[in-house]
Amino acid sequence: MKKHTIAVLVNDQPGVLQRVSGLFGRRGFNIESITVGTSEEAGLSRMVIVTSGDDRLLEQVTKQLYKLIDVIKVIDLSARPMVGRELALIKVNAEPAARPEILGVVETFRAAVVDIGTNTLMVQVVGDTEKIDAMVELMQPYGIRELSRTGVTAMIRGNAG
Amino acid sequence: MVAQNATLRSKEELMEKMSKPEVITGSEMLLRSLVLEGVDCVFGYPGGAVLFIYDAMHGFSDFHHLLTRHEQGAIHAADGYARASGKVGVCIATSGPGATNLVTGIATAYMDSVPLVVITGNVATNFIGTDAFQEADITGITMPITKHSYLVRSVEDLPRIIHEAFHIAGTGRKGPVLIDIPKDVSSHKALFKPVNEVSIRGYNPTVTAKKPQVDKMLKAIEEAERPVILAGGGVVYSGGHEELFEFVTKAGIPITTTLLGLGAFPSGHDLWVGMPGMHGTYTANKAIQGADLLINIGARFDDRVTMKLDGFAPKAKIVHIDIDPAEIGKNVPTAIPIVGDIKTVLQQANKAVKFAAKADVWRAQVAEWKQEKPLSYVDSNVELKPQWVIEMIHETTKGEAIVTTDVGQHQMWAAQYYRFNQPRSWITSGGLGTMGFGFPSAIGAQMAHPDRLVVSINGDGGMQMCAQELAVCAINNIPVKVAIINNQVLGMVRQWQEIIHNNRFSHIDLAGSPDFVKLSEAYGVKAFRAANKEEARDAWIAAMNHPGPAVVEFVVRRDENVYPMVTAGSTIDEMLMGDAE
Numbered sequence: 229m230k231k232h233t234i235a236v237l238v239n240d241q242p243g244v245l246q247r248v249s250g251l252f253g254r255r256g257f258n259i260e261s262i263t264v265g266t267s268e269e270a271g272l273s274r275m276v277i278v279t280s281g282d283d284r285l286l287e288q289v290t291k292q293l294y295k296l297i298d299v300i301k302v303i304d305l306s307a308r309p310m311v312g313r314e315l316a317l318i319k320v321n322a323e324p325a326a327r328p329e330i331l332g333v334v335e336t337f338r339a340a341v342v343d344i345g346t347n348t349l350m351v352q353v354v355g356d357t358e359k360i361d362a363m364v365e366l367m368q369p370y371g372i373r374e375l376s377r378t379g380v381t382a383m384i385r386g387n388a389g
Numbered sequence: 390m391v392a393q394n395a396t397l398r399s400k401e402e403l404m405e406k407m408s409k410p411e412v413i414t415g416s417e418m419l420l421r422s423l424v425l426e427g428v429d430c431v432f433g434y435p436g437g438a439v440l441f442i443y444d445a446m447h448g449f450s451d452f453h454h455l456l457t458r459h460e461q462g463a464i465h466a467a468d469g470y471a472r473a474s475g476k477v478g479v480c481i482a483t484s485g486p487g488a489t490n491l492v493t494g495i496a497t498a499y500m501d502s503v504p505l506v507v508i509t510g511n512v513a514t515n516f517i518g519t520d521a522f523q524e525a526d527i528t529g530i531t532m533p534i535t536k537h538s539y540l541v542r543s544v545e546d547l548p549r550i551i552h553e554a555f556h557i558a559g560t561g562r563k564g565p566v567l568i569d570i571p572k573d574v575s576s577h578k579a580l581f582k583p584v585n586e587v588s589i590r591g592y593n594p595t596v597t598a599k600k601p602q603v604d605k606m607l608k609a610i611e612e613a614e615r616p617v618i619l620a621g622g623g624v625v626y627s628g629g630h631e632e633l634f635e636f637v638t639k640a641g642i643p644i645t646t647t648l649l650g651l652g653a654f655p656s657g658h659d660l661w662v663g664m665p666g667m668h669g670t671y672t673a674n675k676a677i678q679g680a681d682l683l684i685n686i687g688a689r690f691d692d693r694v695t696m697k698l699d700g701f702a703p704k705a706k707i708v709h710i711d712i713d714p715a716e717i718g719k720n721v722p723t724a725i726p727i728v729g730d731i732k733t734v735l736q737q738a739n740k741a742v743k744f745a746a747k748a749d750v751w752r753a754q755v756a757e758w759k760q761e762k763p764l765s766y767v768d769s770n771v772e773l774k775p776q777w778v779i780e781m782i783h784e785t786t787k788g789e790a791i792v793t794t795d796v797g798q799h800q801m802w803a804a805q806y807y808r809f810n811q812p813r814s815w816i817t818s819g820g821l822g823t824m825g826f827g828f829p830s831a832i833g834a835q836m837a838h839p840d841r842l843v844v845s846i847n848g849d850g851g852m853q854m855c856a857q858e859l860a861v862c863a864i865n866n867i868p869v870k871v872a873i874i875n876n877q878v879l880g881m882v883r884q885w886q887e888i889i890h891n892n893r894f895s896h897i898d899l900a901g902s903p904d905f906v907k908l909s910e911a912y913g914v915k916a917f918r919a920a921n922k923e924e925a926r927d928a929w930i931a932a933m934n935h936p937g938p939a940v941v942e943f944v945v946r947r948d949e950n951v952y953p954m955v956t957a958g959s960t961i962d963e964m965l966m967g968d969a970e
Binding site for chain 1 (some may be wrong): 528529532533536537540557562589590591592713714715717718719
């Protein structure tokens with residue numbers, strides 16, 4: 229099972245997210261993460277979807293997506309050199325005694341503390357999925373109170389697209 | 390037939406009247422747009438959310454509106470109209486229950502790639518999302534079963550959306566498009582200007598195939614020793630039956646046509662080997678399994694054709710021609726994919742296709758199978774056999790009727806024993822297998838072809854799912870001839886329970902069905918009953934000679950099975966041949 233990251237350029241119409249995500253569910257394709265936002269062109273949104281399966285599945289996913297009238301373009305990002313990033317906010321238990329240790333991890337990961345409570349810290353970390361996973365793992369021992377991840381957004385490097 | 394037919398205005402007059410820019414309501418825009426799209430018949434059922442639309446239709450005579458007795462009847466009729474005419478079928482229903490009653494018909498059309506524009510009303514835009522009276526999220530409900538859908542948010546968008554909907558429904562791989570119109574959109578006024586152009590950025594179906602791919606197929610034909618063509622509904626939908634005939638006869642390749650492909654190639658031709666798959670012919674199934682080259686033209690490798698996928702056409706190099714790229718490689722790995730419109734691709738191929746010269750032995754083998762094991766059944770002079778009834782209908786209609794069927798045993802017998810020589814003469818629910826489809830679809834087919842003989846073959850089960858539409862035939866004098874093959878049981882379920890569930894017959898007895906003759910007469914439709922061959926022929930001929938609609942109930946043997954049959958998990962050459970083996 230290979231992981232694929234695909235970008236889908238769609239008309240910014242009501243219901244388009246439902247059409248795309250519904251297609252995945254209906255056809256038995258798995259969505260590991262999906263992010264949606266505006267694109268470089270007014271009226272078009274860009275979805276970035278991470279899915280896993282063999283090449284035949286990717287081909288079928290792509291073809292089925294193209295059948296949707298609101299889909300303009302489907303790009304297999306992971307076929308080329310790609311930058312993939314997600315963001316996570318982690319609210320972790322942080323009694324004053326534990327804070328220096330946590331701050332050490334945050335610095336090493338080039339993450340940031342974005343909120344401080346009486347006995348918590350909120351850490352913001354940006355990076356590829358593996359980096360976020362690692363950060364979450366390191367925060368586990370302190371006790372994670374809340375965790376929110378955005379899912380992956382991605383782009384092909386330089387002129388490779 | 391329908392008296393209203395004569396009152397329609399000439400096309401030129403209409404276009405002039407309808408194209409005039411004017412400030413009108415959304416409802417009037419809808420009607421004008423439908424006329425400008427060439428619609429001459431609409432099937433529908435009014436209700437609260439489409440009151441303005443029906444108000445605009447009061448006294449409107451520029452297309453026919455047929456009031457069915459159920460929304461399901463309306464959409465199946467629109468479907469039958471589309472399949473028989475090749476045009477886009479149109480139906481209208483109100484919001485909520487009206488719209489949800491269309492769901493089965495939309496799914497039926499989607500599975501069989503039938504072009505429909507489905508218009509539903511909805512509650513006013515300020516009520517949407519409030520669980521208002523008769524509100525349903527019909528665009529959400531039908532998203533998986535429509536090619537595309539619109540919820541119209543402003544009356545100004547209506548002309549563009551209607552034009553786009555017809556374009557999307559009727560081009561590329563055809564399919565149903567839904568337009569949901571809130572009540573205020575249908576009542577508000579705006580300047581109407583007809584939209585004649587369409588520009589949808591994400592939609593541009595490939596029509597012409599890549600030449601190198603076509604050349605690869607032609608080379609494969611020259612090299613093949615055991616080639617077979619599998620042709621499906623795509624041939625009919627593209628209007629490519631003449632090109633198919635030229636292709637098949639030039640190449641000299643045996644051809645099997647799927648359930649939806651019946652009529653795409655003349656059944657009397659030496660190279661035609663029947664239908665493939667679960668209830669396919671011995672020859673078609675043996676030929677596919679023995680083939681070294683299988684050319685799929687506009688079929689989608691449905692599981693009723695392939696049966697056990699692992700063992701399907703095990704020795705064949707697969708060529709697949711389809712307008713929908715997503716069909717290629719979906720079920721069966723394809724060596725030579727060809728994306729394009731069937732008619733266009735075959736025109737491309739016909740320029741250079743050569744006779745498959747290495748396939749002489751194979752052609753002889755196929756002809757031998759055809760001779761040895763044709764379709765057959767054990768006839769009886771005591772009981773009426775359903776297969777005999779179909780053969781009799783074929784003979785008395787000279788094979789020239791438009792035949793619609795419901796779903797079940799009678800459908801398979803009709804597919805096997807009525808011989809089709811023309812496209813769009815065979816209308817049946819293939820993909821979804823929708824009971825209740827047969828009779829209302831015949832009403833639509835008759836509206837499309839007022840001068841042709843339309844025969845609807847039904848079982849006693851399916852007939853009871855839309856029997857109320859007899860009223861539509863009676864009141865509009867739509868002369869459909871309905872055959873009810875009555876075996877007093879859900880026949881195909883009975884057959885599966887016999888063969889697969891060891892005679893454990895569970896809830897299949899249709900005792901308590903109405904007297905179909907009395908039921909028809911209650912609606913004002915002429916009706917006959919027949920229980921032996923003589924009665925059957927006489928009744929059928931009397932029905933055909935009757936100028937209006939007529940029903941013939943054929944009381945047939947209860948326990949008859951459809952053979953050949955391939956059971957689930959078997960490859961298509963593992964056929965049960967039945968009594969006639």
